[in-house]
Amino acid sequence: VKVTYVHHDGTRTEVDGKEGDTVMHTAVAHDVEGIVGECGGAMMCATCHCYVDDEWLDAAGERRDGEEDMLDCGAAEVKPSSRLSCQIRLSPALDGLVVHLPEEQM
Template sequence: MPKITFVSPEGGRTTVEASDGDSVMQTALANGVEGIVAECGGAMMCATCHCYVDEDWLARTGTASDEERSMLDFAASEVRPESRLSCQITVTGDLDGLTVHLPDAQI
């Protein structure tokens, strides 16, 4: 199973196993990773599962779609080119080792 590492704003690293087909957001919730709120449950109706994709991985995850970018405009923390809604990143074998950084605040 692919492994995903979440890095907290303080720098703490949590590595968890993900299931193919789950989103990065679902992976965080299922493993009790703090810092992902996911208020709307992945319906792209909020911006509370914001993450920053580690630059080494951005080519593989891709950047935010236009609709995703519209929601990110309302994120609680700074939006950067590597900002994504983690509910919109689907885990595949290709993302084994993915590292994402969590923002200071989601709400």
């Protein structure tokens, strides 16, 4: 499942993620800068904040319960497309997913 991370400066990192892994885990496993994932995906840190590309908003689904509150605790501005990337799991429907990364996570 291909995922493209677009960094704040416009550079892009494309990685091949595993189905079932989260967007956060995939970034950390591939040393993608810009996603920290401090709490390991427990929805406790908001250092995995990303902005889902407009074209992928439907496929990525809705925010989970509690996600919004955690996003508010993060360092970056919360936008309608904001998600915790540890709450997005890769599936065939997300092949080609594009997420944008905030300037800083903490």
